[in-house]
Amino acid sequence: MIRQAERSESTRANLMAAARALFAERGYAGVSTPEIVERAGSSRGALYHQFKDKKDLFRAVYEQEQQEILQQIAATMAEAPPTDPMAVLETGLHNFLLSCVDPERVRITLIDAPAVLGWQEWRAVDEKYGLGLIVAGLEAGIQAGVLRADLDIRPLALMILSALGEAAMFIANADDPESARARTEPAVLALVHGLRM
Incomplete structure (x- = not known):
């Protein structure tokens, strides 16, 4: 057996x-x-x-890609100074945006996945893997007294996840993805810095 x-x-x-x-x-x-x-x-x-079929196989490949991205981001976040929750968040965001420049990952996760799985299923997988990491980052910032504590974390994390999804699409569809990433990162970081106490 x-x-x-x-x-x-x-x-x-x-x-x-x-x-x-x-x-x-x-x-x-x-x-x-x-x-x-x-x-x-x-x-x-x-x-x-x-x-079940080719789509089911694609779903499994897509989920594996999401797991790998999450593991890479979590590993880099663990290297940031634990006493500086903003540095941890910034490191995670930076590394997520870097993953959006990888053409193979982009084709699977950002171009094909929404079309093959449909928006709702694509979004559900995105939430399954990305939302927890964002929530953990926000909670660490709130507990350290760096981020505002007067906002409900779940809707806030969902809005950040949505912003990251749009940033990822902008990068993925750009003629020069690396240049688009460099232009996008300050805007994403500005959103998070707007949550400071």
């Missing part, structure tokens, strides 16, 4: 890695399931055992 579970997990990981590479290279619409199966060294039966 354990070996079978390990094989199943390995098959799933191989299919996701193959799909991720192809989706990043050519986009969701430009990739067929036979190509994914061939690149993964798997079979159509294995693909449909692991995933």
Whole structure:
């Protein structure tokens, strides 16, 4: 049973890695399931055992991308001085915006995901992975007495998440994403600094 579970997990990981590479290279619409199966060294039966369809596989790839982005941001935030909650928030925001310049990530998370999953599902996944980190950053700032404590954290965090989503789209759709990121970051930081006591 354990070996079978390990094989199943390995098959799933191989299919996701193959799909991720192809989706990043050519986009969701430009990739067929036979190509994914061939690149993964798997079979159509294995693909449909692991995933309902191509969209379900894409959803799994997208969620994995979101997890990786979140882990990278959390790791960089942990390196910021813990006694300076604003530095922690700024580090997290900076690193999120940097992830919006990566063309492979952009294609999967910002171009294809809203179109493939639909806005509501795309937003729900975004909230699942990003909202908690924003809430934690705001709570740390409030507890340290740096940020205003008179605002309800959840709607505030949702508004910041929405602003980050718009910033990400602006960067992703720019002719020069790095220049767009450099222009966008001060505006995003100004929003957060507006919450200072």
